Amino acid sequence: xxxxxxxxxxxxxxxxxxxxxxxxxxxxxxxxxxxxxxxxxxxxxxxxxxxxxxxxxxxxxxxxxxxxxxxxxxxxxxxxxxxxxxxxxxxxxxxxxxxxxxxxxxxxxxxxxxxxxxxxxxxxxxxxxxxxxxxxxxxxxxxxxxxxxxxxxxxxxxxxxxxxxxxxxxxxxxxxxxxxxxxxxxxxxxxxxxxxxxxxxxxxxxxxxxxxxxxxxxxxxxxxxxxxxxxxxxxxxxxxxxxxxxxxxxxxxxxxxxxxxxxxxxxxxxxxxxxxxxxxxxxxxxxxxxxxxxxxxxxxxxxxxxxxxxxxxxxxxxxxxxxxxxxxxx
Amino acid sequence: xxxxxxxxxxxxxxxxxxxxxxxxxxxxxxxxxxxxxxxxxxxxxxxxxxxxxxxxxxxxxxxxxxxxxxxxxxxxxxxxxxxxxxxxxxxxxxxxxxxxxxxxxxxxxxxxxxxxxxxxxxxxxxxxxxxxxxxxxxxxxxxxxxxxxxxxxxxxxxxxxxxxxxxxxxxxxxxxxxxxxxxxxxxxxxxxxxxxxxxxxxxxxxxxxxxxxxxxxxxxxxxxxxxxxxxxxxxxxxxxxxxxxxxxxxxxxxxxxxxxxxxxxxxxxxxxxxxxxxxxxxxxxxxxxxxxxxxxxxxxxxxxxxxxxxxxxxxxxxxxxxxxxxxxxxxxxxxxxxxxxxxxxxxxxxxxxxxxxxxxxxxxxxxxxxxxxxxxxxxxxxxxxxxxxxxxxxxxxxxxxxxxxxxxxxxxxxxxxxxxxxxxxxxxxxxxxxxxxxxxxxxxxxxxxxxxxxxxxxxxxxxxxxxxxxxxxxxxxxxxxxxxxxxxxxxxxxxxxxxxxxxx
Numbered sequence: 001x002x003x004x005x006x007x008x009x010x011x012x013x014x015x016x017x018x019x020x021x022x023x024x025x026x027x028x029x030x031x032x033x034x035x036x037x038x039x040x041x042x043x044x045x046x047x048x049x050x051x052x053x054x055x056x057x058x059x060x061x062x063x064x065x066x067x068x069x070x071x072x073x074x075x076x077x078x079x080x081x082x083x084x085x086x087x088x089x090x091x092x093x094x095x096x097x098x099x100x101x102x103x104x105x106x107x108x109x110x111x112x113x114x115x116x117x118x119x120x121x122x123x124x125x126x127x128x129x130x131x132x133x134x135x136x137x138x139x140x141x142x143x144x145x146x147x148x149x150x151x152x153x154x155x156x157x158x159x160x161x162x163x164x165x166x167x168x169x170x171x172x173x174x175x176x177x178x179x180x181x182x183x184x185x186x187x188x189x190x191x192x193x194x195x196x197x198x199x200x201x202x203x204x205x206x207x208x209x210x211x212x213x214x215x216x217x218x219x220x221x222x223x224x225x226x227x228x229x230x231x232x233x234x235x236x237x238x239x240x241x242x243x244x245x246x247x248x249x250x251x252x253x254x255x256x257x258x259x260x261x262x263x264x265x266x267x268x269x270x271x272x273x274x275x276x277x278x279x280x281x282x283x284x285x286x287x288x289x290x291x292x293x294x295x296x297x298x299x300x301x302x303x304x305x306x307x308x309x310x311x312x313x314x315x316x317x318x319x320x321x322x323x324x325x326x327x328x329x330x
Numbered sequence: 331x332x333x334x335x336x337x338x339x340x341x342x343x344x345x346x347x348x349x350x351x352x353x354x355x356x357x358x359x360x361x362x363x364x365x366x367x368x369x370x371x372x373x374x375x376x377x378x379x380x381x382x383x384x385x386x387x388x389x390x391x392x393x394x395x396x397x398x399x400x401x402x403x404x405x406x407x408x409x410x411x412x413x414x415x416x417x418x419x420x421x422x423x424x425x426x427x428x429x430x431x432x433x434x435x436x437x438x439x440x441x442x443x444x445x446x447x448x449x450x451x452x453x454x455x456x457x458x459x460x461x462x463x464x465x466x467x468x469x470x471x472x473x474x475x476x477x478x479x480x481x482x483x484x485x486x487x488x489x490x491x492x493x494x495x496x497x498x499x500x501x502x503x504x505x506x507x508x509x510x511x512x513x514x515x516x517x518x519x520x521x522x523x524x525x526x527x528x529x530x531x532x533x534x535x536x537x538x539x540x541x542x543x544x545x546x547x548x549x550x551x552x553x554x555x556x557x558x559x560x561x562x563x564x565x566x567x568x569x570x571x572x573x574x575x576x577x578x579x580x581x582x583x584x585x586x587x588x589x590x591x592x593x594x595x596x597x598x599x600x601x602x603x604x605x606x607x608x609x610x611x612x613x614x615x616x617x618x619x620x621x622x623x624x625x626x627x628x629x630x631x632x633x634x635x636x637x638x639x640x641x642x643x644x645x646x647x648x649x650x651x652x653x654x655x656x657x658x659x660x661x662x663x664x665x666x667x668x669x670x671x672x673x674x675x676x677x678x679x680x681x682x683x684x685x686x687x688x689x690x691x692x693x694x695x696x697x698x699x700x701x702x703x704x705x706x707x708x709x710x711x712x713x714x715x716x717x718x719x720x721x722x723x724x725x726x727x728x729x730x731x732x733x734x735x736x737x738x739x740x741x742x743x744x745x746x747x748x749x750x751x752x753x754x755x756x757x758x759x760x761x762x763x764x765x766x767x768x769x770x771x772x773x774x775x776x777x778x779x780x781x782x783x784x785x786x787x788x789x790x791x792x793x794x795x796x797x798x799x800x801x802x803x804x805x806x807x808x809x810x811x812x813x814x815x816x817x818x819x820x821x822x823x824x825x826x827x828x829x830x831x832x833x834x
Contacts, residue, residue, distance in 0.1 A: 055661055062381070075374065078530060084512045084519070088529035092736070114518050116529075160783065189472075189782045192775070195650045195657070202648070203468040205783055214664065218649045218671020288381075295667055 035271040037098055040072045044101040046086020047077070052132060052194055052212035052296070056260045057102030059292030060129065060283065064100075064262075067282035073100070083165070084110055091118050095267035100126070100276070103263035105170050108317045112325045113168035120318070124264040124273055125310040127280035129289070130298040131257040133232025134174055134210040135244060137225045139201050147178070147229035148250045150208055154184040161186045162197040162206030168325060170258045171210040174231045176324055177254040178247070201225060212258065213241055214296030231256045238297050260298065261310065277307045334683045335457070341684025342691055347390050350383070354391035355692045358398020359699070363406055363414045365539050365729040369399035370654040377662055385666035386681045390688040392662055393642075396655050397449065397689065400598065400635045401696050404441040408434055408627070409710055410722050412543035416534065417598040417634035419764050420606040422542055424619060424626030431622050434711055435566030438704035440576050440624055441631040442697055443568075448584035448632035449693040452639035455588055456646075457686055461675070463640075464647035467592045472779035473790040475593070477800035479773040482600060482765065484804045485607030497762045500753075504766020505773070507532050513774075527738040534767050536730050536742040541760050543726045544743060545750020547719050552751075566705035576628035579609050587633030591640025597653040598637035600772075603765050605633030611807070639689060646682055648672055 043064075045057035054077060061073040078086040083106030093099040101123075111119040138144050144153060153159050163171040167190075175186055189206045191197055194215035200206040202224060210231065217240065219225040227244045233255040236242055247254055262280050264273065283289055284304055293300050305313055341347065361372035372395050380388035403415025408425035421441065428437040455463070470478075483501060510521040511531030522528040583605040590601040609629035610619045619626045641652030649670035651657035663670045668678060675682055730743040753760055777788075784790045792798050 054657075055664060058377070058661060058665070077374065085530040088512075089527075089736075092527065114512075116519070117524065158785065187782065187785065189779055191779070193657075195660075198648075199468065199644075199650050200471070203471050205471040205779070218669045218673065221669065222672040224672055291667075292665075295664065 035097070035269065035275050037071060037275075039098070040074055042099045043073050043075045044086050044090050044099060045075055045077045046083040046090075046101065046106065047193070052215050052258070053102065053104055053260075055214060055292065055296055056104070056130070056132070059289055059296075060102055060260070060262060062292075063283035063286040063289030064279055066286035066288050067279050071279075075102075084114060084116055087118060088116065090263070090265060091122065093265045094122075096265050097268050097272040097276070099265060101263040101265075103261045104132075104258050105173070106165075106168070107261075107263065108314055108321055109168035109173060109325065112318075112321060120311070120314040122266045124266055124268045124276075125314060126262040126264050126273070126276045126307065127284070128259050128261040128303065128305040128310045128313065129280070129284050130260040130293055130300045131232070131303045132212050132214075132260055132296070132298050133230050133236070133257045134171060135213050135216060135220075135227045135241070136208060136210050136229045136231065136247075137201065137216055137220070137227050138208055139204070140223055140226050142207065142226070144208065144228060146245070146250050147247050147252055150228070151178065151182045151184050151252065154186055158187050159208060160189055160206045162189050162191060162200040162209040164191055164194045164197050164211070170256070173321065173324060174210055174254065174256040177256055178252055180324065181252060181254055198225070212296070213238075217297070232299065233257065236297060236299070238294075241297060257299070259303075273307070281306060334679060335687070337680055338683030338685075338687035341386055341680050342390065342687035346384075347387050347684070347688065348691065350387050350391040351394050351688050351692050352695055354394020355398035355401075355696050355699070358395040358400075359402035359696070361395060362399035362402020362404075362418075365406065365412050365414050365535075365543065365725060367729070367732070368415055368535065368655075369396045370658055372396075372399060373655055373658045373662075377658065377665070380662065381665060385663075385668055386684045388666060389659065389662060389681070389685050390692075392659055393685060393689065394692045396659070397635065397638050397692060398696060400638050401442060401445055401700055403634075404445075404631055405438060405707055408437045408441070409707065410543065410718065411546045412722065412726065413538055415634075416538065416768070417602050417637075418631075419538060419542070419599070420602045420630040420761060421627055423606070423761055424621075424623050426546075427620065427622030428624065428627065429708070429711060432565065432711075433572075433622065433624075435705035435708035436568040436572050436624060437627045438707060439568040439701060440572065440628045442700035442704060443573075444576065444580040444583065444628045444632035445635040446693050446697040447580050448587060448636035449639055449689065451581075451584045452588045452591070452636040453686065453689050453693075456639055456643060456689075457683075460643045460647045461672075463592045463643045467644055468648075469796060470593050471794075472776045472783060473794050473797040474800065476773065476776035476780050477791060477797040477804070478590075478593070479769050479776060481800055481804040481807070482604065482769050483773075484807045485604055493759075496757075497759055500759055500762040501766035501769075504763040504768075505770040506766075507537070507763075508767050508770025508774075527736070531771075532767075533739065533742065534764075536739045537746045537767060538764060539726050539730055540743040540746025541750035541753070541764065543722055544747025545754060545760070547722050548747060548751040549754045550715060551719065566708045568704075572624045575615070576624055579613065579625040579629040580632045582609060582612065583629035583632030584636040587636030588640045590633075591637030591652060592643045593652075598634040598641070599768055601637035602630035602634040603761075603768075605629040642686075645670070646674055646685075649674065 043057055043061040045054050047053040058075045061075045064073045065071050078089050087110065090101045107120050110116050136147055144150050150159060161175055163169060165171065179185060189200055191200060194211045197209040197211055198216065198219060201209050216225060220227055229247045229250055230244050231247055231254065235246055264276055361367050361369060373392050376395060377392065380391060399415055400417060403413060403418035404421055407413045407418040407421040408429050411422050411426040413419045413422055425437045428434060510528055512519050512529055519529055586605045586608060587601040590604060591598060606626060606629055609625055610616045613625050615623055615625055641656045644650045644652045645656040645660060651660045660670050726743055727740050730739040750760060780788055780790055791801065
């Protein structure tokens with residue numbers, strides 16, 4: 001354990017060292033021409049194929065390819081341990097500008113819940129490209145009509161949540177926030193993916209689930225599942241989702257969304273970092289990414305951040321989550 | 331139904347779709363052949379190529395890769411004891427022994443024939459009653475899946491031949507190896523010694539390559555090397571007698587494969603192990619299993635193909651992927667702007683039925699492709715082993731490295747190669763170890779979930795009728811041989827009957 005901490009500190013130090021020159025050098029955009037990837041680039045997706053994070057990673061890879069003609073970005077799933085496996089693997093790619101990772105909340109939550117040898121400081125944040133709020137759903141015949149109903153039910157009886165990802169996962173954090181605000185306690189069924197949550201809901205193993213809209217829309221359309229609220233800060237603009245109330249509207253004062261972003265390994269040169277930031281800026285305007293964002297009902301306007309701005313937000317998130325996840329794990 | 335079929339074939343029979351179906355199954359066969367490259371990776375890697383295609387064409391090709399890989403994985407399993415796909419691990423047990431006896435061509439032929447019939451049978455079931463099966467599969471919650479995993483552990487015993495203790499010990503060793511890495515329930519790391527590479531666990535494919543391919547080569551080198559097979563081309567063909575013997579195993583394997591394939595998460599690897607275990611108990615030649623019985627190839631090969639098709643049951647009917655590869659395919663649906671879910675059959679009939687019709691065409695193509703090639707591939711065994719060893723070692727290590735471009739994989743293959751050699755010297759069975767490695771994480775996940783549902787109480791396992799029935803079957807399998815031994819005086823036709831019924 002001591003060794004692990006030492007490693008984390010050492011890595012944090014090296015990546016800071018790598019970041020500083022970038023800040024000092026200013027106008028990094030000019031240096032973009034100085035470096036270009038040679039051959040194929042890998043995009044690590046730290047979750048299983050088919051889920052929300054997987055779709056995000058694949059679309060981001062396609063967007064990057066479109067933004068830089070001739071570039072080949074291969075998505076690669078490295079699932080397990082609620083993301084820890086993928087990020088852990090990514091750690092072994094320090095200084096390798098040919099490998100990227102489709103990042104999301106686990107980047108900030110994992111280091112707080114588990115003894116992983118990394119924090120966001122071990123890597124080079126490139127861009128936050130979208131936010132993906134969760135929709136809280138129940139089976140069609142459930143008596144629960146709103147998230148407040150869920151809270152009220154939990155005051156009287158055991159309410160089983162189907163969660164994709166374990167402690168510290170997006171769903172877990174969202175419900176943990178609800179628990180802290182309202183003082184209720186939920187029972188949890190840990191699963192590895194959104195599709196397992198859908199199975200559990202349809203099979204009556206879980207009563208309430210939180211899923212990204214893209215993962216659950218097929219079931220919502222067919223009427224098998226019903227949406228009762230969203231954890232996003234504001235209602236969706238999409239016509240299919242605009243009637244779903246936010247948790248806030250229903251009187252539960254929480255906001256939590258999954259962010260989607262691009263992460264590069266720690267220890268990159270200024271030129272390498274600048275190159276990826278420039279490509280990422282183009283990628284979010286690519287046809288492939290825009291198509292993905294609308295088809296999966298992401299919120300993109302006003303949430304995109306690049307380079308050091310993204311790093312600053314990660315720092316803020318880390319403090320915020322520290323309070324929610326205090327005492328979890330270890 | 332007939333209208334739908336006509337619509338499906340009209341969709342699939344266009345030159346463009348037929349061409350890409352062929353490309354898909356051919357690519358699948360090659361991907362299946364290569365150790366380390368599985369169908370999941372294959373589909374994921376080729377997915378971006380299909381973005382510009384019509385949705386139905388893209389899915390026809392990608393699905394072709396999936397079931398094509400089930401055929402391809404067999405070839406190396408039989409010829410050089412190196413499974414190209416996880417679902418072909420069991421095939422090595424009898425397939426490789428058959429090859430050593432000069433019947434490699436027959437083993438490959440029966441694998442192709444069995445796979446074909448399994449595919450057709452499961453396709454009919456898929457077309458006729460996918461929504462029904464999908465609904466039934468929803469009854470399989472964590473307690474039922476946990477019971478299935480326990481049943482799986484019990485079937486392991488039958489792998490070990492005479493020594494059940496050795497089989498169980500190896501299965502437990504496999505489960506223990508599977509414990510390394512991140513705990514699925516809490517996200518905490520176990521047994522990783524702060525090594526980042528170990529956080530993803532001991533990877534199963536690398537272990538398989540090490541045990542089977544490298545272990546076998548080392549063992550052969552020590553035992554002085556086998557003689558290359560000197561058989562005429564005609565002798566490599568399958569005989570009528572072998573065909574007759576395989577009919578029942580193919581039927582049983584297909585049914586087992588289909589049922590397990592419908593369950594989200596069980597997958598074709600488990601199906602092939604199950605089918606082998608059941609066949610060994612049910613078949614009157616069960617004692618010959620492991621020494622090159624054609625039934626031991628026919629059953630698991632049919633099962634893995636049936637399971638591959640059945641994986642589409644929850645995928646198409648509910649929008650819930652049946653396995654890792656169908657999960658990637660589901661991603662392809664969404665990339666094409668198609669929302670998978672319970673309304674897919676109504677909203678996109680041309681796509682769904684066209685895709686299913688393409689399964690039929692693709693399997694015909696695979697049969698046509700594989701049958702004449704089987705004896706041709708078997709000719710490989712004429713090459714003196716002195717030339718084969720370096721080739722096998724080379725493909726093993728390069729294959730291992732290519733899985734994740736990480737040298738750690740090569741070390742795993744090397745270490746497990748030595749372990750595999752040691753196990754052969756000590757006559758310890760390897761298949762239970764591999765099955766333990768596969769079942770371990772599934773067992774743990776379902777155990778965690780069952781415990782969560784019961785609030786720490788596992789009694790759900792015996793209070794839910796379905797899981798109780800599966801558990802009872804497992805206990806029956808466990809004690810049946812002992813009971814039979816007690817009743818040795820009497821002839822024993824009863825046991826097979828009893829075993830067969832609930833499984834099918």
